[in-house]
Amino acid sequence: MKSNSSLGKGQAMPGTAKSPEEAISRRLKALYHAVEQEEIPDRFLDLLERLDAAESESTRSAKG
Incomplete structure (x- = not known):
């Protein structure tokens, strides 16, 4: 697993939240x-x- 030490503060590894x-x-x-x-x-x-x-039937019945 790679270390996060090369990332700046507030940066995440690609693909991580x-x-x-x-x-x-x-x-x-x-x-x-x-x-x-x-x-x-x-x-x-x-x-x-x-x-x-x-x-559709209900609409037709209501119109008359």
Whole structure:
């Protein structure tokens, strides 16, 4: 493992967080990115389609 002695005060090694908040931010971004890459289950897509259809029907009924 390399020593941090060559880094100036307030500098972090490349790829390391400068603060706990930055570490949390990086981890949350990585988790969010992983979730974004997952496929939406067919059951969920079906539910969304049925909700859209029900909303459209409700809107049409309210207009007359």
